Amino acid sequence: MDMQSWLNGAVGGRYGNIIDGVAEEANGNASAIHNPARRDQCLGHFAESSNDDVDRAVTAAHRAWKTWREVPGPERGALLFRAADLLEQRVEELAFILSAEQGKVLAESRGEVMRAAKELRFSAGEASRIDGTTLPSEKRNGFAMTMRAPVGVVAAIAPWNFPIVTPVRKIGPALAYGCTVVLKPANLTPWSAVRLMDVFRDAGIPKSVVNLVLGSGRGAGEALVRHPLVRGVSFTGSTRTGADINAQLARRFVRAQLELGGKNPAVVLSYRDVGPVAKQIASAAFACTGQRCTAISRVVVLDSLADEVTEALTAELAAIRVGPAWDPAATMGPLITEQHRVSVLRNLAAGLDEGARLRFGGGVLDQGALASGHFMEPTLLDRVQPNTKLAREEVFGPVLSVIAVPDADRAFEVANAVEYGLAASIFTRDVDQAFRFMRDSQSGMVHVNHGTASEAHLPFGGVKGSGYGAYSIGHSNQDFFTELKAAYVQA
Template sequence: MNNGEKMLHFLENHQAKAYGNYINGNWINSVSGETYTIYNAANNKQPLAHFPKSTPEDVNQAVSAANDAFETWSVLPGPERGAILYKVADMLEENLQELSFIVSAEQGKVLNESMGEVLRAAKETRFCAGEAFRMEGKTLPAERQNVWNSTVRKPVGVIAEIAPWNFPMITPIRKIAPALAYGCTVVYKPATATPWTSARIMELLTEAGVPDGVVNLIVGSGSTVGDSLVTHPDVKGISFTGSTELGQQINQLASKKFAKTQLELGGKNPAVVLDYSNENHVAKQIISAACTCSGQRCTSISRVIVLRDKKDELVKALSNQLEKIKIGPAWDDNANMGPLVNKGHLDSVQNYIAIGVQEGANLIYGGELLEDEQYSKGAYMKPALLDNVKASMRIAKEEIFGPVLTITEVDSVEEALSVANDVDYGLAASVFTNDLSVAHQCAEKIESGMVHINHGTASAAHLPFGGTKSSGFGAFSIGSSNIEFFTELKTVYVEY
């Protein structure tokens, strides 16, 4: 059987299981006694699992377990913590197929993307395992004789980690692995739409040797569980990925108790197209970055800003690339774009397309719903390409979080940079140019946390990841920058 057939077989033989919260190494039902069901994103008639609607009392239990576990986990030598994380990475790879099926089933992305997500999670875990060996301090010269000065890094404590639904595997791992590497303990809240992958992660962490209480899973709404986590007095840091609006609320709540925050927020990422040798290469890079995960990722390219004399040629190349997209369920091995996560989100994306047309944009490709036959059980649409988009339009300024790409033409590099920066966000940007001087100029002047020259917005597993303006706050994630969030600095003076 090919991978798609194996996934279908997996789902056909799957029985929806009831999960509780994972607290101190045990699955525990919520005190509320209430549950809800998640369904297959590509077959909304098939239940996948049942999860609790948790309460503040459940949060207290999870935080208490994490707080108790911190006493022993934080003093475990870094190499021993790293060794456990290396085992976690191995287990992610060993369970690649099953994990990919789970990710695709609950989120909807095609199977190749899910497999790539699991493998990326393993790669980032290995990097974090190495970081456990590198909690470096400094020895500094003294002002006085017979005094020895140094700085050391100490783990912060219990970390609340809150994730969105678009990357059910990589986001929890990206938050949990560095926390464990640096000696912190975790209470993790997945999105209510995609908690199944997280439940399986808890099982693998325990199997790899993570002690009870070090990582705890709590499932429930943001308003109940999320707020209780953020405001809990024993939570010393909050790592959140999600909308800018929610990030602002979390930061306000956290600031009242001086808790640290690491916020990965929204994006309205431009592709600035100035010149090129091959318009098809540029179009392929842009469409991949716009339609991966059905456009439901914070680093998706959603705006193309192109010099006027290049526009017609580029638009044709973009349309040709969009024609190559095959939309279907994850188990269709020919599909390279799946459904959106659910009908509610599909309605939101469709509303933005309608707003764009009302504002005067020209819908030149796609955007229509797909509802016949295999599409009737999921939230499917064709990716949309809109031309004649002014920088002032809502579709050019607001995050749509779907496969919608806008075209804005400009007359100069200076105008392109001005338009690129004329949004509240500053997460990622792509620049396409053969001029090295212009490339450096754009990298310097574009207001974003990450700039990609001559390729799409794909990040690496060992480089810092984050944004500026309304796209992020606090230490960047991934890479060595995580140490700034998960640890605190201590200065030691010794007179001898």
């Protein structure tokens, strides 16, 4: 199936909220969504939810929670296993939609859908692994134990860079543990969420267990955070917005699960062959056009290795082919919007003003077939100083900085010297250095001799300005989606 032919027959629809199992009509102020690789292509019009819409969705989810929580865990898990199967069966259509509204190349979109299926299967298994403990009682003929209870309605607020896997990462464990959900996708990528709702419906998830409200963060998002029946908010997005959400929730003693920004380092201390190191770093830096929280954006390398590593990275960037998702040769797509491209270019210009040297790329691609999209060259800079804006602040685009340091001690210091702490990589043949970095790195996820790719069964999260609350994906989700209860029994 050809993506462009499929899109020609699929674009232009109008989509509203899905509340209490009913797909509603888009309201009069529905917003148009355009293809970032072809901005003249309107993908559809999507509702802008009101406070009343949000209230109806949360009320429906709360009503459904009273019965969903009583469904045995293995039965809930069976429905999620079925949803994972449907994701795989519909991978091509979902990848077309994902690439059309987000811009990433088809190979990445297919990979995202398949990763979502993996994570959903792990969550399905979690429905049978809700654990507690049994302890000796202080009293004769007594029993003491702990158990878990679902928190209730969860607001799942998702970002635009991973519009399939991130909602699944929130909805899957919520349903496994007995919670119900109101999903608010990013207003730039709502089409994927609409199709994802079809997956859960067709898998047999009862109506109202998952509800969808469309619209902006300032509108629907804020209304969700404020709603008194919402007992948990799982949010992925910027650190600033996450901090604001957490402050609001703390006043009402509502729990938060926050996945926020990153400024992730790759520390390079030694290697047998520089080629695989550069390949790992480039893959982690430029996947999703650098628009992901776990992207490597800093290479902290010993002075003695800096030139060789920089040359190897330059060769990797030269091999990247920028283009639209439907181009089979493309390996990197456009930025999400023109506004975001301007922001990335502004950060790049600031880095050059601070003394960095441009080694590759840095330009806008606006000729020929790329003229109608938000394309930019993959970019590499060296001579970046650790205390500059480019070295410390999140760019969220295809820009990679090389920072040279004299020794391992300084490398570890520079790696930690930012407000973020999401993911970090080290490349070394010295096992002592590797374990020291694993221990001392101020990050939630540490990678040794490979990029910042996570796996579908391990906890995912960060520290410092990169996250707050229970980590997602793994069994750590239990700490967010359930409440701990102690029980005392006298025989």
